[in-house]
Amino acid sequence: MxxxxxxxxxxxxxxxxxxxxxxxxxxxxxxxxxxxxxxxxxxxxxxxxxxxxxxxxxxxxxxxxxxxxxxxxxxxxxxxxxxxxxxxxxxxxxxxxxxxxxxxxxxxxxxxxxxxxxxxxxxxxxxxxxxxxxxxxxxxxxxxxxxxxxxxxxxxxxxxxxxxxxxxxxxxxxxxxxxxxxxxxxxxxxxxxxxxxxxxxxxxxxxxxxxxxxxxxxxxxxxxxxxxxxxxxxxxxxxxxxxxxxxxxxxxxRGEIVDPKKITVIYSSMYGFLEEAVSKIVDALRSKGFRVAIHRFVESEHASLGNALSDAFDSSLLILGISTYEGGIFPLMKMVLDALGKKVTVPKRVVVLASYGWGSPRNVLEKMVRDAGHEVVEVIDFRGRASSEVIERVLSLVERYVA
Ligand SMILES: Cc1cc2nc3c(=O)[nH]c(=O)nc-3n(C[C@H](O)[C@H](O)[C@H](O)COP(=O)(O)O)c2cc1C
Ligand SMILES: [Fe+2]
Ligand SMILES: [Fe+2]
Structure with a gap:
């Protein structure tokens, strides 16, 4: 020993x-x-x-x-x-x-x-x-x-x-x-x-x-x-x-520890639809000089909740990629939202990406982010795979909201 x-x-x-x-x-x-x-x-x-x-x-x-x-x-x-x-x-x-x-x-x-x-x-x-x-x-x-x-x-x-x-x-x-x-x-x-x-x-x-x-x-x-x-x-x-x-x-x-060029992305992806969208977005953001922290719940790994919250805390903007799951949202992303509400009590701007198969959870999503005390910049939902318009939309929102 x-x-x-x-x-x-x-x-x-x-x-x-x-x-x-x-x-x-x-x-x-x-x-x-x-x-x-x-x-x-x-x-x-x-x-x-x-x-x-x-x-x-x-x-x-x-x-x-x-x-x-x-x-x-x-x-x-x-x-x-x-x-x-x-x-x-x-x-x-x-x-x-x-x-x-x-x-x-x-x-x-x-x-x-x-x-x-x-x-x-x-x-x-x-x-x-x-x-x-x-x-x-x-x-x-x-x-x-x-x-x-x-x-x-x-x-x-x-x-x-x-x-x-x-x-x-x-x-x-x-x-x-x-x-x-x-x-x-x-x-x-x-x-x-x-x-x-x-x-x-x-x-x-x-x-x-x-x-x-x-x-x-x-x-x-x-x-x-x-x-x-x-x-x-x-x-x-x-x-x-x-x-x-x-x-x-x-x-x-006092919520004053914020890196103006830092963006934290937390996402789930069961079969890769959100993962594909997120990776395009992250590549583009990095090439524009943003620092991007990524935390993911996918078949090969589960993010550390503490690391994700810590990165969220000093970021200027959060991007949450959320899979639709049994009429609601992916269980571990529910946990993330709950923790963002309890632990990251400095309000953050949040862009939500939601992928669904047959029905968007749009309404619950907006409410969940707001109930967690954060500001919804926009919920962008799409069926299955994200189009190039979705990617462009996210990038233009980031440009608008992050210095
Ligand atoms: C276990 C499971 C449950 C699902 N539940 C729903 C649902 O309730 N509503 C819906 O619209 N899509 C549902 N879907 C479909 C996925 O949300 C959809 O395929 C989405 O594009 C998945 O993105 P992802 O592969 O990045 O996680 C479900 C998929 C799985 C695997
Ligand atoms: Fe202690
Ligand atoms: Fe203690």
Whole structure:
């Protein structure tokens, strides 16, 4: 058995990062295909009055988590465990940790909702102390301020700010998918490439609660904290340029991350009629200098829903190619439309191509796209194979609507 990679590394003075690289997972939350993997980051603050552990790893890595923790502190010295978020990718090793440290020896700090969740998720009767918004904890020479940040990503999510280090332990917010080759942004070569995984993470995990990102960032900014380090629970820790990831999240929250020349095409094709139309359109668009991302549901492959949504999120226009199926639309495209409504909550212009055999689903299509919160540029339907007029029509609409 190959053990997953783990890291124990000093972030600043007495603050340590414990990171595990999960390259075994196929579908994050059972839903999002992530061949790029993900990391779980926990943190430990070691002080002369005892240690504070911030979050853990998912349960599969409980033993490794405790092993790594031992490299920084003696588990008997852990006085507090801060639970930023109860999603089991972070709380999963709590039972193991509490078993080692001793449930009676340690106090768990978290959002008022977290206490009962610990009991319901793990059957543990822990010593739980709810923290109020902006409440501070003094330990050793450190002051840890807790900030309630609801819906980033659950209602009970909080962040911790270690004042003396300027370290914001931000949990899911400011995180991203993938297993970055470095722990810190200091020496991450291709930040743009990493930000693609950040965008996919934002869209798939926090997309539904998108406005809360800006709301919570505004709240944090209004506190005038001197943030020198942004330490999320997934991905790289931002030490050289923390404002970069905060700005990226802020702009994503406001729907400002848009590539003016990018078009995303998502389509189904059972026997190739739509595929033929789409490939002609894509060739023409590329030759005109558009960047086109393609995601398809065909007999040789099924698109990754997360990648499709992530591409849709920063596109100027979407082209959806939809097969007619049993009086309605192709089931997986129904799923795509539903997800576009829930996760890509920035309204996009949508050109719909629909191929049918005997009856067009035109009316349901318009309604489905509008109900998903997007703007229907035009529904172009055709029987079987698309004519050259259909192709020309799509190209002229793109020219008109995309700069
Ligand atoms: C399983 C199945 C169900 C279909 N249901 C309908 C339907 O309800 N109404 C219709 O007009 N065409 C229906 N069709 C025909 C296709 O929508 C039509 O052939 C279309 O051109 C398929 O394009 P595609 O090969 O790109 O998917 C169905 C085809 C299949 C294979
Ligand atoms: Fe989460
Ligand atoms: Fe998470």
């Amino acid at each position: 190959i053990l997953p990679r783990t890291y124990v590394e000093k972030v600043s003075r007495d603050l340590y990062l414990l990171r595990v690289d999960d390259d075994e997972i196929k579908f994050f939350e059972g839903l999002w295909s992530i061949p790029e993997g993900i990391t779980y980051n926990a943190y430990v603050l070691a002080t002369e009055e005892g240690a504070v552990v911030f979050d853990t790893w998912r349960n599969r890595y409980s033993n490794l988590f405790v092993e790594c923790l031992r490299k920084v502190v003696d588990p008997k010295d852990v006085r507090y465990v801060v639970v930023h978020h109860m999603e089991p990718d972070h709380s999963g090793s709590l039972p193991k940790l509490l078993g080692i440290v001793g449930v009676d020896r340690v106090e768990i700090l978290g959002h008022p909702m977290a206490g009962s969740m610990i009991r319901s998720f793990y059957g543990i009767d822990a010593r739980f102390r709810p923290v109020k918004d902006l409440e501070a904890l003094r330990i050793g020479r450190y002051t840890i301020r807790f900030i309630h940040t609801p819906w980033l990503h659950w209602p009970e999510t909080i962040m911790s700010f270690v004042e003396e280090l300027g370290a914001l332990l931000s949990c899911d917010a400011f995180g991203g998918y993938s297993i970055p080759s470095t722990l810190f942004d200091d020496d991450l070569d291709d930040i743009e490439e990493y930000l693609e995984f950040v965008r996919k993470y934002i869209v798939t995990v926090i997309g539904f609660y998108r406005p809360f990102i800006a709301k919570n960032i505004d709240k944090i900014r209004s506190l005038n904290l001197d943030v020198k380090i942004v330490a999320p629970s997934h991905g790289v820790v931002w030490r050289r340029d923390p404002s970069r990831i905060v700005d990226y999240y802020y702009r994503a929250s």
